[in-house]
Amino acid sequence: MSQVTTDFNDRTIEYKQLLSDFRVLLKKNNLKFTIQREVILDTLYNSDEHLTPESLHNLIQNKHPDLKTGIATVYRTLSLLEDSDMVTSLSFGAQGKKYELGAKEHHDHLICTKCGTITEFVDDEIEARQRAITDELGFKMSDHSMQIYGICQQCQQNN
Amino acid sequence: MSQVTTDFNDRTIEYKQLLSDFRVLLKKNNLKFTIQREVILDTLYNSDEHLTPESLHNLIQNKHPDLKTGIATVYRTLSLLEDSDMVTSLSFGAQGKKYELGAKEHHDHLICTKCGTITEFVDDEIEARQRAITDELGFKMSDHSMQIYGICQQCQQNN
């Protein structure tokens, strides 16, 4: 059956698990576990929003003013996490990329072009059709993303 | 019925019509019809690829070496065309935006992460579900885009 879901409060992976995966990943690649990397992962985990490198950096500076995390480190860590498929990036419009933790279930995006809010949803029927289409064309799917642009209910009311 | 289509050789809008629409658009906004703008529209029309501003500029320089079209004009014209919904942009990965003429039928994209080829397709069932989902959530859809990433048949064989 098809169903629309926008509720992701019950994360599929707990933070401890996530952190442990991260440590394994780092060890496997001879990389070091640093405070900055942990703070970035933690901030991504505790944010329900899709973050730009800049907004992520701001969040971190507010929460950890003592730790002078540089924007370059944020970029470097996001690249690392993206390469390892721990985060996913979404690029839309002119304003560059937004990142989200990839540990949640797969989902698609509703993007409000007025307020910029991104809402997530999953539809089984669409997922099934995507598999059917790629099978039919002999295309080996590794990932997919769908964005629907428009005006969210909130913005329609405010207008 | 659902159907997969990858054949867009029969353009829904002829070039003359397109050009005429463009002239109307320009006149309506008190803008001028210049050689540069025509060449850009023509090059977009005659390309089956999704073009970056840079690749579009290169194509134009090769085809019209006499006309020293600047990259700035390409950017300006693409913005103009995008604002008027005559072209659509697709941003994915790190390499910035790619543009395509929006006069064709709506379609989604299969993107080969190996060779970079973009194949188009349309699926009625997915389109219908998208409408159903947005209706259900009270979201006023203006546009949507879907990308499926993976390895195309060609690249699988070459491997």
Add this chain to the structure above:
DNA sequence: GTCGCTGCAAAGTCTTTGCAGAGAG
């Protein structure tokens, strides 16, 4: 003729990189 357009180059953004000191293992 007028007023918008163009190419050029300079200025902005956003992102990446080089480096020397700091810190994890």
Add this chain to the structure above:
DNA sequence: CTCTCTGCAAAGACTTTGCAGCGAC
């Protein structure tokens, strides 16, 4: 101790803007 990380600032890549002359209407 070693070798990677980090912050900083400088460099890059991509896009936009200011300007003076050019060209559509």
